[in-house]
Amino acid sequence: MPWLTAPQALALLGTKPQTLYANVSRGRIRAKPDPADTRRSLYSAEDVRRLAARPGGRRGSETIAAEAIRWGDPVLASSISTIADGRLFYRGRDAAHLSATATLEETAALLWDVPSPPRISSAEPGIPALSSALSVLATHAASDAPTADRPFAALQEDAGTVLDLVAGALAPGAAHPLHLRLAAAWDRPEATDALRRAMVLLADHELNASTFACRVAVSTGAPLSAAVLSGLATLTGPRHGGAWRAARAAVAQTAGDEQAIRDYLSEGRAIPSFGHALYPDGDIRAEALLESFEIPSPYAALRRISEEVFGDRVNIDFALAALASAHRLPDDAPLVLFALARCVGWLAHAIEQATSGGLIRPRARYIGPPPVRA
The missing domain is CATH 1.10.10 (Arc Repressor Mutant, subunit A)
Structure with missing residues (x-):
């Protein structure tokens, strides 16, 4: 052919x-x-x-x-992040290179265009929980100041407050860098560096679905807490922040057996954690994260055979599932990691949208019954 x-x-x-x-x-x-x-x-x-x-x-x-509106040209101008020549850049800096040493807080300073990282206060020790993040954001969204006509400095201050709220729910603990807090909360000190790298790689990804939802919310003048709540709700979908579950399900059903994997794939079962429309030659985020830990053999087998059969390489969702397996993290760990990291990017986009002004209001192409005049 x-x-x-x-x-x-x-x-x-x-x-x-x-x-x-x-x-x-x-x-x-x-x-x-x-x-x-x-x-x-x-x-x-x-x-x-x-x-x-x-x-x-x-x-x-x-x-x-x-x-x-589906994987098409960007509909909004942004200076925050872009994908070019198969690599992800945060304000012109290569995200994969940045992930080798940076913390999520340092990445926030870069994406928010501020001189120093936000200070995260301590929180009562506990179990990282997405439900807690949703709850605290909803409470603040009902009473926080709107973003409309707020000065840039005030929005930056609000962003730090919102990140602090989310961090208290998703990485509770003492006032340490967030990757250390997560590792401590999950009692997995050996995973500390991989968690740090994962969060830097996940901090932003251009105008994805959850980021667009966040920008739509703040375009109405909604508070930053409401905007992040919109992003977090969107992230929970199986085609976005929950896509890693498909890789875990495939591994669970095949247990790394080559013939079982081939039988699984021959049934036409799609694995969303393979391939990415913006990375036809391989998701650089997955490559950078998978270098930081030993991939469990069932995941390595699924990766090898799927790439051989379909030609699609693994993406960040696969890498998150493999990371959770390698370090025996809780079942919801990939989504917690994703949410905490992406909160930084959502806030960057929210600030940018609020300062640029303008309501995001697409038009609908009507395909219903012809209008009938009375």
Whole structure:
């Protein structure tokens, strides 16, 4: 079967790279690693030509707009983070390189564009719980000051307060760096460095679903606590912060047995923790995190065979599931890690949205019964 490079596929499709990657993610275009350079992918010429020749020619503006909200062009300008050439950057700094040494608090200072990391106060020792974070945010959202017309300095101060609230629920303990508090709360000191690295890598990821929800909320003037509550609620979905569960389920059912894995995959069971539309050559966040611990053998087997069968590499959701298994973390640990880390990014976007002003209000393309005038 003939294969095309990315530039060749894009030339035939007449689209931007994001659209090509989205079609791969949805199974419309088959892809595989390029044998000459495994950091890049090749794309099925048959699939590309089929999509390029679809009836109707150029799409109308309404269709383009409707598709753009799903892995399409960014709808908002932002200076916070971007994915370029297969790597993630925080305000121009390589996130994978940053994760080698930085803390989540230092990453917050970078993303919030402030001179020093926020100070996190101590909290009563306890068990990290997402329900506690949701509860405390809801309480404050009902009474906190709105973001509309607030000065930048006041928003920065509010951001520190909100992060402190979330940290008290998701990493309770003494006033130490958050990765140390999490490791202590879970009684896993050997996981400390991997937790630190994971949170830096998860701090922000451009305009993902939960970040968009956060920006929509703050665009109405809602408090930062309400905006983060919106982001946290969105994160809990199985197609976002809960995607790691699919990798854990596949490992549980196959137990690392090669034939069992092949049988599992042959049934057409999708594993959302493989492949990523924005990283056709592999999720750099997963690569950076997986380097920090020994991958349990059942996960290593699933990774090897799935990449061989489908060509898709593991993404950050797989890495989180493997991390939780490697260090025997609680069942909800990947989501707790994700939520605490991403709170930093949500607050950065909330501040940016609040200072830029403007209501985010897309239009609907009506497809219901024709309106009837009385």
